[in-house]
Amino acid sequence: xxxxxxxxxxxxxxxxxxxxxxxxxxxxxxxxxxxxxxxxxxxxxxxxxxxxxxxxxxxxxxxxxxxxxxxxxxxxxxxxxxxxxxxxxxxxxxxxxxxxxxxxxxxxxxxxxxxxxxxxxxxxxxxxxxxxxxxxxxxxxxxxxxxxxxxxxxxxxxxxxxxxxxxxxxxxxxxxxxxxxxxxxxxxxxxxxxxxxxxxxxxxxxxxxxxxxxxxxxxxxxxxxxxxxxxxxxxxxxxxxxxxxxxxxxxxxxxxxxxxxxxxxxxxxxxxxxxxxxxxxxxxxxxxxxxxxxxxxxxxxxxxxxxxxxxxxxxxxxxxxxxxxxxxxxxxxxxxxxxxxxxxxxxxxxxxxxxxxxxxxxxxxxxxxxxxxxxxxxxxxxxxxxxxxxxxxxxxxxxxxxxxxxxxxxxxxxxxxx
Amino acid sequence: xxxxxxxxxxxxxxxxxxxxxxxxxxxxxxxxxxxxxxxxxxxxxxxxxxxxxxxxxxxxxxxxxxxxxxxxxxxxxxxxxxxxxxxxxxxxxxxxxxxxxxxxxxxxxxxxxxxxxxxxxxxxxxxxxxxxxxxxxxxxxxxxxxxxxxxxxxxxxxxxxxxxxxxxxxxxxxxxxxxxxxxxxxxxxxxxxxxxxxxxxxxxxxxxxxxxxxxxxxxxxxxxxxxxxxxxxxxxxxxxxxxxxxxxxxxxxxxxxxxxxxxxxxxxxxxxxxxxxxxxxxxxxxxxxxxxxxxxx
Numbered sequence: 001x002x003x004x005x006x007x008x009x010x011x012x013x014x015x016x017x018x019x020x021x022x023x024x025x026x027x028x029x030x031x032x033x034x035x036x037x038x039x040x041x042x043x044x045x046x047x048x049x050x051x052x053x054x055x056x057x058x059x060x061x062x063x064x065x066x067x068x069x070x071x072x073x074x075x076x077x078x079x080x081x082x083x084x085x086x087x088x089x090x091x092x093x094x095x096x097x098x099x100x101x102x103x104x105x106x107x108x109x110x111x112x113x114x115x116x117x118x119x120x121x122x123x124x125x126x127x128x129x130x131x132x133x134x135x136x137x138x139x140x141x142x143x144x145x146x147x148x149x150x151x152x153x154x155x156x157x158x159x160x161x162x163x164x165x166x167x168x169x170x171x172x173x174x175x176x177x178x179x180x181x182x183x184x185x186x187x188x189x190x191x192x193x194x195x196x197x198x199x200x201x202x203x204x205x206x207x208x209x210x211x212x213x214x215x216x217x218x219x220x221x222x223x224x225x226x227x228x229x230x231x232x233x234x235x236x237x238x239x240x241x242x243x244x245x246x247x248x249x250x251x252x253x254x255x256x257x258x259x260x261x262x263x264x265x266x267x268x269x270x271x272x273x274x275x276x277x278x279x280x281x282x283x284x285x286x287x288x289x290x291x292x293x294x295x296x297x298x299x300x301x302x303x304x305x306x307x308x309x310x311x312x313x314x315x316x317x318x319x320x321x322x323x324x325x326x327x328x329x330x331x332x333x334x335x336x337x338x339x340x341x342x343x344x345x346x347x348x349x350x351x352x353x354x355x356x357x358x359x360x361x362x363x364x365x366x367x368x369x370x371x372x373x374x375x376x377x378x379x380x381x382x383x384x385x386x387x388x389x390x391x392x393x394x395x396x397x398x399x400x401x402x403x404x405x406x407x408x409x410x411x412x413x414x415x416x417x418x
Numbered sequence: 419x420x421x422x423x424x425x426x427x428x429x430x431x432x433x434x435x436x437x438x439x440x441x442x443x444x445x446x447x448x449x450x451x452x453x454x455x456x457x458x459x460x461x462x463x464x465x466x467x468x469x470x471x472x473x474x475x476x477x478x479x480x481x482x483x484x485x486x487x488x489x490x491x492x493x494x495x496x497x498x499x500x501x502x503x504x505x506x507x508x509x510x511x512x513x514x515x516x517x518x519x520x521x522x523x524x525x526x527x528x529x530x531x532x533x534x535x536x537x538x539x540x541x542x543x544x545x546x547x548x549x550x551x552x553x554x555x556x557x558x559x560x561x562x563x564x565x566x567x568x569x570x571x572x573x574x575x576x577x578x579x580x581x582x583x584x585x586x587x588x589x590x591x592x593x594x595x596x597x598x599x600x601x602x603x604x605x606x607x608x609x610x611x612x613x614x615x616x617x618x619x620x621x622x623x624x625x626x627x628x629x630x631x632x633x634x635x636x637x638x639x640x641x642x643x644x645x646x647x648x649x650x651x652x653x654x655x656x657x658x659x660x661x662x663x664x665x666x667x668x669x670x671x672x673x674x675x676x677x678x679x680x681x682x683x684x685x686x687x688x689x690x691x692x693x694x695x696x697x698x699x700x701x702x703x704x705x706x707x708x709x710x711x712x713x714x715x
Contacts, residue, residue: 007422008425036688036689038690039690061557063554063558064554064555064707065707065708066574075558075573075574075576076558077554077557077558078558078600079551080551087422101578102578105560109581230432230436231438231439231465235467245429245431245582273424273428274424274460282420284420284424284425284428285425285428286427286428286429286431286432299439322578337583339439341440392581392582395580395583396583404588404589406578406580406585409578409580
């Protein structure tokens with residue numbers, strides 16, 4: 001078999017606990033024959049041992065001892081699938097509110113979110129929270145599996161009432177592509193094969209929706225090329241090249257670029273990649289470039305093409321707070337943005353997001369797993385894009401300076417729906 | 419559109435550079451297996467034309483396949499890297515672990531040798547070739563995986579790891595494990611080895627060998643595996659799908675003698691590589707998780 005070139009879709013599961021995210025992923029993997037015989041045997045053996053039936057499909061991804069004991073997902077499981085048309089990287093995310101940080105980890109690099117809702121419960125607060133976080137994280141396409149249809153006797157009206165509620169929220173959150181599907185993850189209806197139990201549904205199966213989605217790669221935009229410098233490579237003969245992973249738009253030899261934050265204009269002399277010299281590099285490639293101007297560029301600087309990012313020491317951002325103690329005005333932390341780490345101070349907390357209403361309310365501090373708006377002041381100048389223009393140069397994490405724990409995810413700017 | 423191998427390569431190189439930039443003393447763990455071979459190849463690419471900015475470390479159980487040791491020395495020399503060898507035998511001689519005997523498995527003892535070597539050398543980051551598709555516990559682990567002063571992995575308290583913001587700062591005594599091949603599958607590894615025309619230990623390719631069938635696995639007869647009474651030694655055409663200790667790594671019956679033939683075989687395999695070949699993962703439902711908690715690779 002010759003390796004066939006296939007494009008890659010990164011997806012994350014989104015939704016409340018017990019709505020069946022892990023079971024749906026297990027079902028997808030089993031029915032598309034991604035599992036090896038011994039892995040399937042191991043799932044069957046674990047199911048028997050824990051008295052949960054012949055084959056508990058959630059055990060395909062819930063691999064930790066504590067997860068199997070409690071029947072919940074604690075942290076993201078990454079699974080890999082290949083079908084005749086596509087390669088998939090699947091992040092199966094936890095639904096519990098206390099593991100929101102792990103859900104955000106899985107969804108931050110997703111091109112598409114696979115939303116799982118229980119038809120009997122509709123949009124629980126945790127479903128709304130996850131959809132809100134997915135939207136904030138820049139996911140634009142969702143496939144919505146309305147699950148446990150077998151438990152409502154395949155009722156079209158039950159399905160439609162959940163879809164109604166979902167579509168109202170999805171519109172508010174600004175998702176561009178929404179495909180809803182009535183499924184039973186447990187029994188496999190409309191997951192890989194169309195179901196005989198839903199004659200009133202004529203849309204795609206979950207697999208078909210994933211295989212045909214036109215959600216673009218999360219690192220690619222048409223709002224300028226961005227090359228955050230990771231490392232300076234010294235070339236034989238005394239020259240230097242600047243190494244990093246390209247994102248945003250493509251970069252070409254001869255492109256006019258600006259080195260930021262120093263604001264030096266120059267041109268790209270040569271581009272090297274793991275496979276040798278290139279005339280054009282696409283987003284997602286690790287490259288090193290040679291610049292025409294003599295500069296003292298180094299790690300943390302950014303090579304960019306127009307439209308250029310903003311160079312600033314103060315900006316507003318949307319923050320998902322993961323720390324144990326509340327985030328407060330005046331708090332000092334470290335901030336990592338692209339390849340640069342700088343001290344940061346919270347100069348203002350503008351508000352906290354009410355997940356139920358999406359309104360922004362006044363607050364004096366952000367508690368664990370709350371989402372808020374803040375103004376940050378950094379010690380060093382950063383070249384930032386609005387997160388909606390670029391998910392790499394618009395994102396950052398906040399770090400506790402003592403424990404080095406990652407305590408927040410941040411996005412430059414403010415989503416339209418907030 | 420970019421080829422998926424280019425994307426995987428680029429991501430791995432990005433991780434290698436981030437860790438080297440953020441950590442003080444990284445090291446690359448090298449077993450001589452195919453995954454660590456790909457990792458070393460990528461590390462050389464990430465910093466070319468400069469020399470590798472960190473040493474390569476082999477945790478030597480003393481129960482190696484000789485072909486793998488030959489390959490280790492060849493690979494390290496061709497890249498010009500500095501090799502550190504930490505021996506499980508030394509841990510046994512120092513009384514830190516109990517000698518399981520000449521035929522016993524030293525797999526679990528490696529953890530002590532590894533943690534001591536990390537402490538003694540002051541390493542704060544160790545690159546490993548682990549892939550998330552290998553095992554259900556590995557599927558849960560971050561690309562930069564934090565270890566406390568005892569080398570423990572706590573799967574309930576992993577650092578959030580969003581976007582490509584790999585955050586590598588640790589306090590003295592703590593360290594990171596970094597897994598640049600996290601998103602690679604077994605098939606990706608073989609396709610990449612073929613594309614890059616990489617050298618590998620000869621035991622990955624079909625060859626004739628004396629083997630015995632034990633617990634459903636074909637073990638190579640040699641200094642670490644003696645046939646037990648009643649076990650029949652057979653000379654068969656086999657190859658190894660993974661490389662671990664000679665006494666707990668099974669061979670698979672195979673005629674795949676070239677990379678193209680191996681890729682064909684892997685693409686249609688119906689048993690996972692660890693399920694087919696690794697006795698060390700068969701102890702319990704969560705054998706890998708338990709070992710990782712103790713500080714294993």
